[in-house]
Every structure is written in structure tokens, then in C-alpha cells.
Amino acid sequence: MNILVFGPNGSGKGTQGAIVQKKYNMPHIESGAIFRQNIGGGTELGKAAKEYIDRGDLVPDDITIPMILDRLKEDDCKTGWLLDGFPRNKVQAETLAKALAEAGINLDYVIEIILDRDIAKLRITGRRLCVNDNNHPNHIAFDAIKPVEKDGKMVCRVCGGELKTRPDDQDDGAIDKRHDIYYDDNTGTMAAVNYFKQLEGPKVISVDGTPSIGEVSEAIMSQL
Ligand code: AMP
Numbered sequence: 001m002n003i004l005v006f007g008p009n010g011s012g013k014g015t016q017g018a019i020v021q022k023k024y025n026m027p028h029i030e031s032g033a034i035f036r037q038n039i040g041g042g043t044e045l046g047k048a049a050k051e052y053i054d055r056g057d058l059v060p061d062d063i064t065i066p067m068i069l070d071r072l073k074e075d076d077c078k079t080g081w082l083l084d085g086f087p088r089n090k091v092q093a094e095t096l097a098k099a100l101a102e103a104g105i106n107l108d109y110v111i112e113i114i115l116d117r118d119i120a121k122l123r124i125t126g127r128r129l130c131v132n133d134n135n136h137p138n139h140i141a142f143d144a145i146k147p148v149e150k151d152g153k154m155v156c157r158v159c160g161g162e163l164k165t166r167p168d169d170q171d172d173g174a175i176d177k178r179h180d181i182y183y184d185d186n187t188g189t190m191a192a193v194n195y196f197k198q199l200e201g202p203k204v205i206s207v208d209g210t211p212s213i214g215e216v217s218e219a220i221m222s223q224l
Pocket of ligand 1: 009031032033035052053054056057058059060064084085086087088089092168178
């Protein structure tokens with residue numbers, strides 16, 4: 001099963017992706033997480049991407065597109081994948097669709113989490129990243145995924161690992177820029193969403209991102 005998941009930053013896209021990934025045991029390929037791992041590891045890719053990410057800009061397509069297309073060729077993707085954070089603009093969408101068609105790979109589902117921009121922004125600043133596993137969602141404002149306290153410190157609710165905030169989640173300008181890109185239906189991410197929605201083939205699952213994590217996940221799972 002091959003799935004694309006879309007949603008503005010703060011919509012719970014990563015959290016929902018982690019739930020689907022766990023249930024179907026498929027690789028959860030998150031473009032932003034790959035960049036952050038490379039930044040953490042001090043790689044050339046990380047160095048090239050960092051300034052864009054810190055500002056909330058997209059990393060240029062000539063870096064991002066090959067990175068994702070190469071990742072999809074790895075062995076663990078042969079039986080299915082969940083792609084999260086890519087495509088982020090119309091060019092990426094068209095390039096991905098072409099690459100999949102050429103490789104004879106079907107896209108089965110397009111999941112779209114719909115959320116008002118103001119709510120998405122409010123949600124961003126409360127999320128926390130587990131240093132051990134990107135698929136351990138933590139958020140200080142949601143009981144279902146609230147970090148736990150250990151020795152006077154808030155730690156990951158899943159593994160007790162250290163929690164970090166993302167620099168681009170604490171920067172108002174970077175948050176706004178990411179949302180400008182997401183909600184742009186001309187060349188931005190909404191243009192990519194609409195591109196995939198009009199293709200024949202994939203089933204589109206559009207869900208409201210405002211209810212609880214469990215309710216959103218139920219809405220997605222019942223249609224997968
Ligand atoms: P995310 O974790 O999805 O919020 O992504 C964090 C940052 O990584 C974004 O603000 C971009 O700078 C960069 N990024 C992630 N995915 C892409 C993409 N598909 N194209 C370009 N830049 C990306």
C-alpha cells in the first residue's frame with residue numbers, strides 16, 4: 001500500500017502518519033525528519049538544507065526531489081510506503097507522479113488533513129520531538145500525547161527519551177512562511193494536493209483535523 005499524507009504544519013500529520021505506519025508496518029518517510037537527521041549528523045545534505053529550514057523556506061527541489069526518489073527505491077519500500085511532507089509544491093508533485101508512473105508504482109491513497117491556519121499555528125509551538133524516535137509524538141497541549149515527567153524533566157511519553165523543540169517551530173516568521181507555502185493553491189502544497197486529488201487512481205481521504213487525535217485517526221483508518 002502506497003500513501004501520501006498532506007496537512008499543514010501543526011495539523012497532526014506526523015502523528016497520524018506514525019499511527020498508520022505502526023498499524024501497517026510500513027516505512028514512514030518524512031522529508032522534514034530526513035533533513036533534521038542530516039542536520040543533526042552534520043552531513044553535507046544537512047549543511048545545505050539548514051538555512052532554508054530555519055527560515056521556513058522550502059529546501060530547493062534539486063536537493064529534495066532526488067533525496068526522496070532515491071529513498072523510495074530502497075528495499076524497505078518495495079512492499080509499500082507512507083510519504084509525509086513530500087510533495088510540497090506543484091513541481092515536486094508532477095515529478096513524483098511521473099517517477100511513479102515510469103516505475104510502474106501505483107499510488108493507493110491520498111490522505112488530506114484539513115485544518116484552519118490559525119489553529120494550525122497555535123498547535124505548532126507545543127509540539128516536542130523525541131531524540132530517539134521521530135515516530136514518538138509528544139505535545140504539551142494534548143493529553144493523549146503529553147510528555148511525562150521524570151526527575152523534574154519532561155521526557156518522551158513512549159520511551160522516556162530527551163525531548164527537543166524545533167527551532168523553526170519557535171520562530172513566528174518561519175511558521176508563517178511554512179503556512180504561506182502550504183495554503184498556496186497556485187504553486188504551493190495545496191496545488192500539489194489538488195494535483196493528486198484530480199488524478200485517476202488514488203483514493204482520496206479528506207479528514208477534518210480539528211477533533212482529537214483518536215477521532216482523526218479513526219476517520220482515516222475507517223477509510224483505508
Ligand atoms: P516538516 O518537518 O515537514 O515541517 O519540514 C521541515 C522543513 O523541511 C520545511 O519547512 C522545509 O524547509 C523542509 N522540507 C521538508 N519537506 C520538504 C519538501 N518536500 N520540499 C522542500 N523542503 C522541504
